[in-house]
Amino acid sequence: MLNDILTRRSTRKFKNKVIPAHMLEVIIEAGRYAPSGCNVQQAHFLVVQSKSVLAKLGELVQQEFAKMEPTDDMPQTVKNNIAGAKAGNKSFHYNPQILIIVANSVDNPNAMADTACAIDNMMVMANHINLGTCWINQLRWLQDNEVLIEYLQSIGMKEGEKVYGAMSLGFPDTANGMPERTPLARTGNEVTFVE
Amino acid sequence: MLNDILTRRSTRKFKNKVIPAHMLEVIIEAGRYAPSGCNVQQAHFLVVQSKSVLAKLGELVQQEFAKMEPTDDMPQTVKNNIAGAKAGNKSFHYNPQILIIVANSVDNPNAMADTACAIDNMMVMANHINLGTCWINQLRWLQDNEVLIEYLQSIGMKEGEKVYGAMSLGFPDTANGMPERTPLARTGNEVTFVE
Numbered sequence: 001m002l003n004d005i006l007t008r009r010s011t012r013k014f015k016n017k018v019i020p021a022h023m024l025e026v027i028i029e030a031g032r033y034a035p036s037g038c039n040v041q042q043a044h045f046l047v048v049q050s051k052s053v054l055a056k057l058g059e060l061v062q063q064e065f066a067k068m069e070p071t072d073d074m075p076q077t078v079k080n081n082i083a084g085a086k087a088g089n090k091s092f093h094y095n096p097q098i099l100i101i102v103a104n105s106v107d108n109p110n111a112m113a114d115t116a117c118a119i120d121n122m123m124v125m126a127n128h129i130n131l132g133t134c135w136i137n138q139l140r141w142l143q144d145n146e147v148l149i150e151y152l153q154s155i156g157m158k159e160g161e162k163v164y165g166a167m168s169l170g171f172p173d174t175a176n177g178m179p180e181r182t183p184l185a186r187t188g189n190e191v192t193f194v195e
Numbered sequence: 196m197l198n199d200i201l202t203r204r205s206t207r208k209f210k211n212k213v214i215p216a217h218m219l220e221v222i223i224e225a226g227r228y229a230p231s232g233c234n235v236q237q238a239h240f241l242v243v244q245s246k247s248v249l250a251k252l253g254e255l256v257q258q259e260f261a262k263m264e265p266t267d268d269m270p271q272t273v274k275n276n277i278a279g280a281k282a283g284n285k286s287f288h289y290n291p292q293i294l295i296i297v298a299n300s301v302d303n304p305n306a307m308a309d310t311a312c313a314i315d316n317m318m319v320m321a322n323h324i325n326l327g328t329c330w331i332n333q334l335r336w337l338q339d340n341e342v343l344i345e346y347l348q349s350i351g352m353k354e355g356e357k358v359y360g361a362m363s364l365g366f367p368d369t370a371n372g373m374p375e376r377t378p379l380a381r382t383g384n385e386v387t388f389v390e
Contacts, residue, residue, distance in 0.1 A: 001196055001323045005225045005316055030200045032384040034315060035330055038272055041383025048389040075304035077233055109270035110332070113360065116311035118384070120229060121200055124316070128196045135230055137305070156387035165308065188236025189227040189313070192351035194243040 004128040007181035011132025014096045014170030015177070023129055024098070027169065030125035031100070034117035037110030043118045046101040046156050053155060054099060058090040061138050064145050078141050092138040096168035101139060101152070103161040115164035122167055132172035132179045139163040199323040202376035206327025209291045209365030210372070218324055219293070222364065225320035226295070229312035232305030238313045241296040241351050248350060249294060253285040256333050259340050273336050287333040291363035296334060296347070298356040310359035317362055327367035327374045334358040 031045060048054060065085030093099050102118055104111035123133045142148045143162040152163065172179045226240060243249060260280030288294050297313055299306035318328045337343045338357040347358065367374045
């Protein structure tokens with residue numbers, strides 16, 4: 001259990017290999033059983049397996065970031081996305097077998113926290129069964145973009161929902177097919193004991 | 196592993212029983228190894244074991260909520276906290292053995308998500324070793340409150356940090372000492388397959 005947490009790392013290159021239904025099921029189950037503030041259970045998992053939808057999302061994210069100009073109040077990571085999009089980068093999701101987009105109710109004051117817990121559970125669970133994952137934030141940065149909202153609604157997102165996070169999922173494209181598992185050192189994430 | 200996730204439930208009554216160091220260590224380790232956006236590792240864990248600090252936090256949270264008046268744009272849960280504080284409720288943290296407060300950098304655009312992942316990991320890990328946890332949000336709702344900020348800085352929170360979440364931790368005060376584990380049904384948290 002602790003080892004599944006310690007060895008979870010990002011996978012950014014995936015095999016074109018179908019994920020068996022029983023594996024996908026336990027991952028989604030892990031996400032659905034994440035805690036939610038006041039137990040509202042308002043996460044909505046859009047499980048995107050369609051290659052054409054993945055490609056379209058890639059195009060739209062590139063197109064919409066490319067329209068933007070960096071401003072001082074933007075996080076650096078958003079500026080990087082804008083620069084990447086202008087340079088032609090279409091693969092924000094690393095072409096996974098599946099992209100699980102997690103939307104949540106805009107009326108939920110814990111939408112971000114609840115979504116994060118769901119994605120975190122899915123990442124640890126996927127690592128446990130030797131699948132690779134990567135947190136994908138671009139659809140969250142574009143959560144208010146009207147072009148993206150319209151497209152996401154066409155594939156199942158509801159009125160009153162926005163994207164708060166997403167996760168790429170697939171078999172890692174490594175020599176032995178296993179996720180990279182050497183834990184990255186944690187030099188940050190400080191602990192202060194108040195005794 | 197999946198079972199640890201499915202059976203995690205909130206504990207709101209704790210025994211006055213010290214948590215052995217080796218148990219606390221693995222829980223904090225699980226939190227520290229949570230993912231963070233761009234791997235910034237800016238979560239700061241304030242591990243509060245002091246009874247007097249727990250009591251003082253209870254008093255300050257009550258005092259500061261009691262000063263507030265509910266407004267239309269507040270989440271219902273904040274309104275409930277204000278009403279509870281005016282009625283004299285001091286025990287926002289359920290008097291746990293330990294309260295782990297998670298602060299993060301205000302400059303981190305993923306502060307809420309990173310904090311949530313850390314707390315989620317700690318909850319699943321604690322459940323795995325038969326300890327009880329409860330997500331505590333009051334210090335987040337009061338993250339901009341100057342009285343609380345001053346007190347939290349006096350116990351170790353740094354300039355440039357705010358509280359994004361907290362977690363009560365302890366041995367569950369149940370007949371057999373074990374956490375309640377019957378999974379709550381997940382009727383929400385909908386899944387849409389895009390194939």
